[in-house]
Amino acid sequence: MNIVLDLPTPRNEKLSAKYKRSFAYPSMKDRVPVILSKLVDLLYREKQNIINIYGEGAEEELKTAIGEISQLKNHVQTGKPFEKFSSSDPDTDIWNADLEGFIKNGSKLNYYEAIWLFAECYLYRKIREIFATKSCLNILDPFFYQKSLLLTDSLPAIGPIMTHMEEEGLLDTSKSLSQKQLQEELTMLLKCTLWANRLDLSLAGGTVEVQSDLLHQVRNWDDNILVNDLERVSCLLVAVENSSKIVDYVTDNSGLEILCDLFLADYLVSKCNVKQLNFRLKPIPWYVSDVMPKDFYQTVEAVRSSKNPIYRKFGERWQKHIDEGIWKVKVDLYWCLGKPYSDMVDSDPQLYKELSSSSLIIFKGDLNYRKLVQDINWDPITPFSEAIGKFHPAPLVTLRTCKADVICGLEKDLAEVMNAKYDDWLVSGNFAVVQFDSP
Ligand SMILES: O=P(O)(O)OC[C@H]1O[C@](O)(CO)[C@@H](O)[C@@H]1O
Numbered sequence: 001m002n003i004v005l006d007l008p009t010p011r012n013e014k015l016s017a018k019y020k021r022s023f024a025y026p027s028m029k030d031r032v033p034v035i036l037s038k039l040v041d042l043l044y045r046e047k048q049n050i051i052n053i054y055g056e057g058a059e060e061e062l063k064t065a066i067g068e069i070s071q072l073k074n075h076v077q078t079g080k081p082f083e084k085f086s087s088s089d090p091d092t093d094i095w096n097a098d099l100e101g102f103i104k105n106g107s108k109l110n111y112y113e114a115i116w117l118f119a120e121c122y123l124y125r126k127i128r129e130i131f132a133t134k135s136c137l138n139i140l141d142p143f144f145y146q147k148s149l150l151l152t153d154s155l156p157a158i159g160p161i162m163t164h165m166e167e168e169g170l171l172d173t174s175k176s177l178s179q180k181q182l183q184e185e186l187t188m189l190l191k192c193t194l195w196a197n198r199l200d201l202s203l204a205g206g207t208v209e210v211q212s213d214l215l216h217q218v219r220n221w222d223d224n225i226l227v228n229d230l231e232r233v234s235c236l237l238v239a240v241e242n243s244s245k246i247v248d249y250v251t252d253n254s255g256l257e258i259l260c261d262l263f264l265a266d267y268l269v270s271k272c273n274v275k276q277l278n279f280r281l282k283p284i285p286w287y288v289s290d291v292m293p294k295d296f297y298q299t300v301e302a303v304r305s306s307k308n309p310i311y312r313k314f315g316e317r318w319q320k321h322i323d324e325g326i327w328k329v330k331v332d333l334y335w336c337l338g339k340p341y342s343d344m345v346d347s348d349p350q351l352y353k354e355l356s357s358s359s360l361i362i363f364k365g366d367l368n369y370r371k372l373v374q375d376i377n378w379d380p381i382t383p384f385s386e387a388i389g390k391f392h393p394a395p396l397v398t399l400r401t402c403k404a405d406v407i408c409g410l411e412k413d414l415a416e417v418m419n420a421k422y423d424d425w426l427v428s429g430n431f432a433v434v435q436f437d438s439p
Contacts, residue, residue, distance in 0.1 A: 003079055003112045009377040015116040015370075015406060023405040023427050024116035028076065032111075032123060035288060036073040039127075040066055042145055050140065058136040065137060068130045072123075075111070082109040082122055087132035089284075091333045094347075095125060098338060117375040120287075121338035128284045141285045147295055150255035151302055155311070158259050160215045161192060162310050165263065171270045171317065182271060183234045189267050190230055190434070191218040193260035194399040197252060197365045198429040214256070221432075226402075226418070227384075227409050229436035233397045236360060237272045244275040245359035248394075250335065251281055251296075252365030253289040258299050261364065262318055269326050274359075276326060283331045287367060293329050340374040342389030358394040366403040369433075372396075378408040380415035384435040392439040401432045409435050 008021040017028040043050070043066050051058050074080075084099055085092045102109055102118070111119050131137050141147075169175040170185055177185070195218050222228070237245070247268055251261055261279075268274040282290045291299075300322065304315025321327040334348045345352045355361055363372060373387040385392075387408040405426045407415070418425045425431050 003108075003110070009405070011377055011379060013377055015375050015377060015404070016114065017112045017116055017119065025112075027404075028111050028116070028119065032076050032120075033073050036069055036076070038146075039142055040069050040073075043069070043142060046145055050137075054136045054140065061134040061137045065130050065134060065142075069127070069142075072126055072130070076123065079110045079112045082114065082119075085125070085129055087129055089128065089132045091125070091283075091337065094333065094337060095122075115375065117340065117370055118338035121336070124286050125284070125336065125338075141292065141294070143285050143288050147254040147289055148298070150289060151295075151299060154256040154259055155302060155306070157214060157256055158263075159308075159310075160213055161260070161263055162314055164215055165267075166310060166313075171266060173270060177271065179238060182238045186234045186237060186264075186267060186272065187230050188215070188218070189260070189264040190233065190399065191221075193257065193264050193364070194218075194225075194432055194434060195221060195401065196257040196260040197399065197401045197432075214260070224431045225434060226407075226414065226431055227433040227435050229397065229434050232436045233360070233434070236395060237268065237274075240273070242359060243273045245273055246276045246278070246357055247274050248278045248280055248355055248358040248361040250361065250363045250368055251279055251291045252368060254291050254295045254299065255289065257364065258291050258296065259303075262299070262303075262314075265327060266314070266317060266321070269321060276328065277321075278328045278330050278358075280335060281329060281331050282335055283333055284336050286336050293331060296329060339371075340389070341371050341391040342374050345390050345393075352393050355393040361394055361396040363396060363398045364400075366400055369398050369400040370404055370406055372398055373406060373408055375406055377406060380407050380410040381412055382408040384409035385437045388437060392437065395436070395438040397434065397436045399432075399434055401429045402426050403429050407433070409433070 004018055004020045004025065006020045009015050009019045009024075015022060015024050017024040019025060043062060047059075047062060050062055082099055084096045098118070099109065102114070107114065111123070114122070127142065131140050131142065134140075165171060168185065170177075192214050195214060237247075247265075249261065249265060251258060265277050265279070269277055279296060281296055282292050285292065300315060300318045302315075303311050304319055306312055306315065318327070322329075332348075332351050334344060334351050339347060363369065372391065373384070374389055376387070378387050402425065407426060418431075422428070422430075
């Protein structure tokens with residue numbers, strides 16, 4: 001393809017699949033087509049189930065949708081130009097204005113020459129468009145089957161976490177823990193949800209194997225946390241001065257990751273004086289495994305309706321947090337746009353203002369990290385607070401396993417040491433960063 005340059009991403013440039021020696025290129029060229037082919041296979045396989053749920057009219061629509069997904073795959077592989085959206089989804093005008101903006105700037109808009117962040121988000125919005133323009137299948141989440149399977153496979157892995165929490169009385173409000181224990185247990189839960197982010201269906205091309213016994217494994221992985229602000233975060237969360245904290249939790253993947261998010265969220269409201277915890281979920285099917293409201297409720301229900309009494313106990317607690325409004329589910333369009341978070345203050349001042357009331361915003365995962373640091377190939381020693389540009393609504397932390405070649409805030413020479421030891425340290429998911437910023 002002659003739109004590709006045999007170069008790595010230049011320093012301080014936004015990542016793009018036009019740089020052949022960057023992760024964006026193989027990701028777009030090899031990984032995305034696999035995701036789309038899997039999706040086609042799955043929709044074929046689930047055809048009868050889909051017709052049973054969505055009615056006879058769904059048959060013809062499904063055939064069309066499958067054809068459109070195959071065409072989308074061809075458009076990715078051949079670098080076809082981006083097109084405007086026409087469905088009546090609430091984000092259509094925003095997407096079209098963004099496409100227009102890039103065109104006015106003279107940017108080339110296709111899967112290789114566009115900036116990677118925008119191109120990838122555009123791809124998932126395109127998948128949504130295929131269903132948004134159908135009448136029977138309008139609300140079908142094409143990744144539903146993969147997410148459900150991931151949930152089923154993940155449930156056994158959380159047993160040890162629940163047993164530990166139960167045995168240590170971590171959620172028992174009548175049992176008081178020392179500040180030290182409070183902080184240690186919090187750190188352990190933060191680490192569980194951090195490393196649970198290693199799994200995601202988009203990185204794995206649609207299928208993953210769930211790690212069992214995360215609780216014991218995380219204890220051995222501290223050396224793989226390349227920037228570790230966990231202590232700053234846990235100090236802020238256990239601080240007694242603020243007894244009515246609000247936490248905003250910008251989630252990432254379904255399955256083990258959201259389950260670990262729920263343990264942490266439970267601990268925060270039970271032991272850390274968090275009075276309100278807002279789960280910020282995705283409004284549309286996103287990056288295969290991202291959590292939408294229905295996935296969130298399905299997860300709580302799966303735990304609540306388990307045959308195992310300890311699971312049921314946790315599930316009941318979680319349902320109670322929801323019923324009492326201590327846990328709130330919030331869905332904002334911004335999470336599924338192709339914009340970095342630095343733009344939020346200008347493009348969605350309302351959401352920025354809402355987030356400003358937070359005592360801590362927790363960002364999960366790699367894509368949120370890329371959006372935070374504007375998907376720029378920073379000099380790795382660039383401070384995190386500088387890389388996030390104009391995004392400083394409240395104290396925030398990013399819990400991210402490294403799955404894309406963008407990083408900042410490293411100590412001097414660390415990137416060189418890592419490069420000398422590992423080819424793939426930025427993209428393998430074997431290393432992580434926990435980075436904190438406060439306005
Ligand atoms: O679920 P996460 O951690 O946001 O990861 C999303 C994945 O998609 C990517 O954005 C690229 O496809 C990677 O950066 C990452 O592998």
